[in-house]
Amino acid sequence: MALYMFDVDGVLTDENARPDEDVVRKIEKLAIDGHVLSFVTGRSRGWLSDYLFPLFDDEIDWSSLYCVSEHGVIKGRGTDTSSWDLDEGYVISDEVKDKLYKVSQKEKYEDLIQWDQTKEAMGTVEAVHGDPGDKEHLKKTRKALQEYADDVESIASESGNKTAVSTYGVDVIHPDLTKKIGATWILDEIHSAEEVFVFGDSEGDIVMAVTAREHHIDNITFYWVGEGETPQEDQINSVASEASYSAGTNEILEKHIG
Numbered sequence: 229m230a231l232y233m234f235d236v237d238g239v240l241t242d243e244n245a246r247p248d249e250d251v252v253r254k255i256e257k258l259a260i261d262g263h264v265l266s267f268v269t270g271r272s273r274g275w276l277s278d279y280l281f282p283l284f285d286d287e288i289d290w291s292s293l294y295c296v297s298e299h300g301v302i303k304g305r306g307t308d309t310s311s312w313d314l315d316e317g318y319v320i321s322d323e324v325k326d327k328l329y330k331v332s333q334k335e336k337y338e339d340l341i342q343w344d345q346t347k348e349a350m351g352t353v354e355a356v357h358g359d360p361g362d363k364e365h366l367k368k369t370r371k372a373l374q375e376y377a378d379d380v381e382s383i384a385s386e387s388g389n390k391t392a393v394s395t396y397g398v399d400v401i402h403p404d405l406t407k408k409i410g411a412t413w414i415l416d417e418i419h420s421a422e423e424v425f426v427f428g429d430s431e432g433d434i435v436m437a438v439t440a441r442e443h444h445i446d447n448i449t450f451y452w453v454g455e456g457e458t459p460q461e462d463q464i465n466s467v468a469s470e471a472s473y474s475a476g477t478n479e480i481l482e483k484h485i486g
């Protein structure tokens with residue numbers, strides 16, 4: 229039995245944030261083969277419920293699936309997101325959210341970034357996705373996200389929160405929030421795993437593999453499907469895919485399902 233920990237954005241989704249059906253089919257195969265599966269994401273549970281879970285085969289029993297949304301604030305088992313628990317201690321205040329929202333509405337961000345209303349604990353803007361393959365638009369949204377991150381830096385720091393830039397979004401979150409929280413919960417629940425496979429596309433994703441190492445698991449592989457340098461850590465086997473985004477995940481899982 230192996231434990232799989234998947235980031236969602238940029239790992240199960242393509243460059244326009246659309247969940248990849250080929251990857252979903254392979255995840256279903258892993259579930260049928262009896263592996264322990266988990267998603268550890270910054271996305272809201274509403275997003276998972278609206279865009280990812282509808283693609284899942286209902287005939288498969290998903291009740292043992294581990295899910296962590298909003299980086300660790302919300303945790304639960306199975307695909308019924310209403311049964312998951314929210315940790316109030318990590319929720320940013322409405323006052324901070326209002327300030328962030330106002331910045332996101334600036335004219336220069338129009339058609340480039342949008343406020344994510346589905347978030348319960350954090351303040352998030354997401355790129356407005358263009359037509360697939362529209363590299364020019366993608367470049368503009370990346371630039372807008374970076375500008376927004378700089379723009380809200382003081383709101384985040386003065387309120388004691390932090391800013392996290394991901395593939396398609398910028399989050400303002402509780403300062404102690406990392407994917408370590410979600411990974412710790414999962415590893416404590418399952419007690420042991422022969423092997424752990426972590427899939428990520430942001431530097432912060434390798435913390436899931438580091439958490440597995442701290443739980444004394446010997447066989448840990450971190451699959452990097454992001455762009456740029458592959459993160460490295462002691463005693464963790466880092467492997468980069470040829471392709472980025474979900475195409476990279478698909479390429480790796482192809483070898484896992486045999």
Ligand SMILES: [Mg+2]
Nearest residue numbers: 235237238429
């Ligand atoms: Mg990601």
